[in-house]
């Protein structure tokens with residue numbers, strides 16, 4: 001008796017809302033609103049219209065080398081995990097996941113949230129030694145490339161040539177690593193999480209050995225690792241050009257052997273930058 005009643009009630013309850021729902025859905029068929037999950041994805045780094053054809057060609061090629069560097073470094077970690085000597089040199093015993101992700105976002109991350117421009121909108125390129133800068137407070141998703149970049153940055157096919165060593169060379173010797181640094185400053189890639197923690201190449205090594213956990217999201221350490229891996233695995237297999245650090249090599253100092261005789265390393269550049277920003281020797285500005 002109760003059973004029968006229950007079935008009847010249940011059937012009635014189901015019948016009404018179902019027909020109402022069907023009717024409501026009909027004017028807007030499911031497929032009409034269907035978009036690919038990644039609709040709007042941007043797969044190459046945007047370069048502003050202020051860049052002329054030569055500037056654009058070099059920035060685009062430089063960004064490709066950034067991707068190449070990051071891709072190889074990631075593959076090195078995917079192959080060897082945290083057991084590789086090179087990994088342990090820079091990241092000690094830390095697990096490999098953060099390094100893999102920090103490199104992969106350069107290669108496969110959405111590229112729509114950044115912009116490289118050439119029109120010197122903040123007027124910083126006039127300052128001696130400035131090869132580019134993050135726009136910080138003025139446009140946090142934008143980086144300016146100054147003319148000095150085209151005169152000084154090298155291509156990866158010169159890796160280990162011209163006196164370059166990983167230990168003594170600045171991380172901004174190459175387009176690939178310089179633009180990696182610039183990408184990490186933009187929130188869409190670095191999230192304010194990949195930042196500067198070390199001051200020198202020696203810091204990178206000592207932090208790796210004493211268990212400091214910032215190396216796996218340190219912009220310079222990731223660049224050093226990528227350069228060292230590229231040199232040792234790809235450019236001169238099994239040899240590389242690690243070199244030995246003379247004391248206190250700053251990651252972004254201008255290399256002594258490069259063709260940049262006019263570059264000043266005057267500390268006075270610091271005073272011309274906004275107070276919430278710090279300026280590296282070559283004029284890269286970091287605003288926090």
Ligand SMILES: *[C@@H]1O[C@H](CO)[C@@H](O)[C@H](O)[C@H]1NC(C)=O
Nearest residue numbers: 051052053054055056118147
């Ligand atoms: C692009 O601009 C740079 C800097 O102003 C200039 O030196 C170069 O000649 C320009 N290239 C072209 C193709 O106009």
Ligand SMILES: *[C@@H]1O[C@H](CO)[C@@H](O)[C@H](O)[C@H]1NC(C)=O
Nearest residue numbers: 057058059060061062063064
């Ligand atoms: C950069 O790489 C992309 C994808 O591989 C390629 O289509 C493009 O021609 C490259 N650009 C330059 C300037 O090398």
Ligand SMILES: *[C@@H]1O[C@H](CO)[C@@H](O)[C@H](O)[C@H]1NC(C)=O
Nearest residue numbers: 082083088092093094095096
């Ligand atoms: C690799 O990382 C794991 C996870 O943190 C850790 O337990 C292990 O000791 C590390 N291995 C080496 C060789 O550093």
Ligand SMILES: *[C@@H]1O[C@H](CO)[C@@H](O)[C@H](O)[C@H]1NC(C)=O
Nearest residue numbers: 122134135136137138274285
């Ligand atoms: C932001 O713009 C102001 C005014 O143009 C300029 O003085 C300042 O240096 C700019 N900041 C950066 C980080 O370029």
Ligand SMILES: *[C@@H]1O[C@H](CO)[C@@H](O)[C@H](O)[C@H]1NC(C)=O
Nearest residue numbers: 203206207209210211212213
């Ligand atoms: C590791 O060494 C650096 C540089 O000497 C120091 O600043 C840092 O506090 C040390 N970290 C740990 C965990 O010992």
Ligand SMILES: [Zn+2]
Nearest residue numbers: 181196284286
């Ligand atoms: Zn920086």
